[in-house]
Amino acid sequence: MLGSMSVFFMSCYKLPKAITHKLLCFQRDFWWNHSETDSKMVFLAWSHICKPKDMGGLGFKDPEKVNNAFLAKVAWRFLTNKDSFWNLFYPHEFAAILKIRLPAAPAPDKLLWLKTKTGEFSIKSVYRSITQAEPSSSGLVEDNFDWSKFWKIRGISPRVHLFLWRLLHNALALKANISKHTSHTDSTCLFCFSHEETADHLFLHCFVVKQIWFSSPIGLCIDTPDLPYTLVGLFNFWLASSEATEVFKLGCALVWCIWKARNQALFDNIAVQIDEVVKAASSLYIEHSSTTTLATRSVSSFTSQQSSSNWIPPPLGSIKINVDGATLDCSIAAGIVARNSTGDFLEGHCFFDEEWLGVNGAIKVEARAFLKGLELAQALQTPSLILEEV
DSSP, X not given: OHHHHTHHHXXXXXXXXXXXXXXXXXXXXXXXXXXXXXXXXXOSOHHHHTSOGGGTSOOOOOHHHHHHHHHHHHHHHHHHOHHHHGGGXXXXXXHHHHTXXXXXXXXXXXXXXXXXXXXXXOHHHHHHHHHHTXXXXXXXXXXXXXXXXXXXXXXXXXXXXHHHHHHHTTOSOOHHHHHTTSSSOOOBOTTTSSSBOOHXXXXXXXXXXXXXXXXXXXXXXXXXTTOOOOHHHHHHHHHHOTTOHHHHHHHHHHHHHHHHHHHHXXXXXXXXXXXXXXXXXXXXXXXXXXXHHHHHHHHHHHHHTSOTTSOOXXXXXXXXXXXXXXXXXXXXXXXXXEEETTOOEEEEEEEEETTOOOSOHHHHHHHHHHHHHHHHHHHHTOSXXXXXXX
């Protein structure tokens, strides 16, 4: 609304920088939810948000650039008006133009705007050219990320879509990001309590989150040695495959539910439950999928085509329980996941001991993980069982 109100004046006059800056401040304060007495912590430059969507931004308009684009339209009209065209040149330029050899067959001259495919002038193309001329921010998303396809995918909650955009730009209030702005901030992961809470750790490499990915219908094994996973690389890989659209959607639901579980652990002191996160993500995915059966088949078909290092299902009628452990200093932790022959998640558990004082932590944590796996097998009362380390 604010941008529309100023369009008339922008199309006629060069607004003072103080005015365009004030309009820009109104936009930023609204988006970041700032007030005169309260300013929120910001993790992404406003100039990046103002980039077009296919360039990784959100397409917000910078008032000063919009003003310049409208004035360019006025200049274009002046150029294409025959009555005023010659007034643009100095006498020596005018004489040089008259010396140009004309074609044998008379044809009218026409100015072409090279920033559009049709050659017709457009304010949008001017604004885009101004934006592209600025230096790009470094250290964000890879240049080859397919933002156009990212925004075109349907079947994702708009809220989750925007959340993933922020995540891919590392613009979430993660502990590692907050610690860059404030001192004496505990940046430890709330799931494993052993690593710094960065985007890639919280959503991929935390041992608890590995169990979530593994036990989901995607069946992703993060520890595959020949595939060093990153969030940007993983989602870009799914976007590049025409067969992985449904996997991309389910992945979006998973990272959203992981984030919600993290916030429950932070603000409500509720421990993460692997099975609850997977169920919530599956429900969210199904809620926004128009063809649930086809979507489920697409996920299964794509995941079954992954490398042989992925999870291998047990024989029909059997259950496979996978375990994994981790240790750091005086703490040990482990995760346990049970799945049937069709890859369906049955149950999962994790444990954490932050006051462990023994020796040979790696051996100890693996032993306790297998013990928990056997306890889960007993609770499931299955006649046929495979117990395997991830």
